[in-house]
Amino acid sequence: MNTTNEQAHGRNEIEDLLPWLAAGTLSRRDAQRVEEALARDPELARRYEMVREEFADTIHLNETLGAPSARAMEALFAKIDAEPARAPKASFNIGMRIAEFFAGLSPRTLAYAASAAVLAIVLQAGVIGGIVLNEHGGAGYETASAPSTAPGVGAFTLIRFAPQASVDDINRFLESNKFSIVAGPVPGGLYRVRVAETELPKADLNAIVKKLQENKLVGFIATAK
Amino acid sequence: MQTTTDDVLIARIASGDRLAMQVLFARHHVRVYRFVLRLVRNEATAEDLISEVFLDIWRQAGKFEGRSAVSTWMLSIARFKALSALRRRPEEELDEQTAERIEDQADDPETALAKKDKASVLRKCLSGLSAEHREIVDLVYYHEKSVEEVAEIVGIPQATVKTRMFYARKKLSELLKEQGVDRGWP
Numbered sequence: 001m002n003t004t005n006e007q008a009h010g011r012n013e014i015e016d017l018l019p020w021l022a023a024g025t026l027s028r029r030d031a032q033r034v035e036e037a038l039a040r041d042p043e044l045a046r047r048y049e050m051v052r053e054e055f056a057d058t059i060h061l062n063e064t065l066g067a068p069s070a071r072a073m074e075a076l077f078a079k080i081d082a083e084p085a086r087a088p089k090a091s092f093n094i095g096m097r098i099a100e101f102f103a104g105l106s107p108r109t110l111a112y113a114a115s116a117a118v119l120a121i122v123l124q125a126g127v128i129g130g131i132v133l134n135e136h137g138g139a140g141y142e143t144a145s146a147p148s149t150a151p152g153v154g155a156f157t158l159i160r161f162a163p164q165a166s167v168d169d170i171n172r173f174l175e176s177n178k179f180s181i182v183a184g185p186v187p188g189g190l191y192r193v194r195v196a197e198t199e200l201p202k203a204d205l206n207a208i209v210k211k212l213q214e215n216k217l218v219g220f221i222a223t224a225k
Numbered sequence: 226m227q228t229t230t231d232d233v234l235i236a237r238i239a240s241g242d243r244l245a246m247q248v249l250f251a252r253h254h255v256r257v258y259r260f261v262l263r264l265v266r267n268e269a270t271a272e273d274l275i276s277e278v279f280l281d282i283w284r285q286a287g288k289f290e291g292r293s294a295v296s297t298w299m300l301s302i303a304r305f306k307a308l309s310a311l312r313r314r315p316e317e318e319l320d321e322q323t324a325e326r327i328e329d330q331a332d333d334p335e336t337a338l339a340k341k342d343k344a345s346v347l348r349k350c351l352s353g354l355s356a357e358h359r360e361i362v363d364l365v366y367y368h369e370k371s372v373e374e375v376a377e378i379v380g381i382p383q384a385t386v387k388t389r390m391f392y393a394r395k396k397l398s399e400l401l402k403e404q405g406v407d408r409g410w411p
Contacts, residue, residue: 058366086241
């Protein structure tokens with residue numbers, strides 16, 4: 001096939017699809033192909049206008065055909081009533097049941113269901129994560145490179161991180177200062193953070209808090225017991 | 226407001242839900258009627274046929290596997306019923322030559338054009354197409370069926386669907402030309 005023939009072939013193939021483009025029933029890929037051809041070929045675009053006229057007038061013609069009388073529905077239900085009673089189906093289509101179930105839910109119910117599903121996934125992830133950590137000898141949640149220490153031992157602060165602080169920022173902050181989160185977040189977005197592995201004199205702990213108040217990642221900090 | 230999908234209605238109909246049948250009928254009967262009417266060209270016959278079409282849907286709902294849209298399945302049944310009805314009364318079937326000719330030939334093309342706008346001439350010519358061509362034009366333009374769906378309803382290969390649509394449009398252009406409207410195509 002020479003180039004001209006190939007072009008002619010491609011043109012016909014594209015032109016054949018114009019009625020479906022007008023009706024909006026082409027696949028996205030085909031529609032894009034036809035639209036690109038229309039953009040570069042004025043003659044094809046002129047023919048597409050013809051197709052659009054046919055499309056509009058076919059709809060108009062069909063819409064003027066009227067509708068059947070109530071007789072059609074009456075006849076149908078008279079025949080249905082005369083049918084033998086239908087026994088309940090022994091088997092059921094599980095796919096259809098699921099489709100029916102979801103179709104019956106309101107958008108609000110679906111949103112609640114989705115939230116519940118997300119929560120269930122998060123909880124499941126937490127449980128699995130906990131099992132994995134325990135299997136690897138971890139005592140629980142640890143952050144950065146903080147050593148594992150008994151929860152009640154050390155010096156503690158309550159910190160609320162700045163809203164713009166990312167998880168990476170917080171991890172780096174904890175790692176560089178050898179801090180670890182031992183609890184939280186509690187209401188108010190506060191975390192209980194161990195700032196020393198041994199108990200510190202009050203003045204020393206206040207000095208740490210004062211220093212950390214200057215850190216842009218820290219939105220709020222206070223000493224904790 | 227949320228509407229129940231056709232697939233769900235069919236599942237309910239399969240279990241004998243009469244209300245689901247009423248909803249499906251209300252949703253589709255006008256389009257099915259128009260599709261049948263364009264084929265059989267007789268309103269009373271078309272009305273009788275749509276009750277038969279929906280009775281078949283009532284009976285066969287349990288066998289519907291959802292491989293195609295419910296509307297595509299319904300139009301397949303409607304087409305089968307319409308063609309069977311036409312075969313039962315061949316003496317009433319329009320002669321193809323007559324069907325393809327435009328009925329109102331009293332005016333010459335110029336007068337016809339002067340009297341009517343291009344759109345009404347086009348609609349008249351659409352009515353003058355053969356049953357086979359009317360069917361494909363309606364399925365594509367009015368019933369918004371894809372190439373694959375038309376192939377399924379009519380029972381022909383997809384390539385034939387495109388070819389048939391092309392020849393239907395070509396015939397339409399010829400009829401328009403006879404009426405004094407030269408579209409410069411094909």
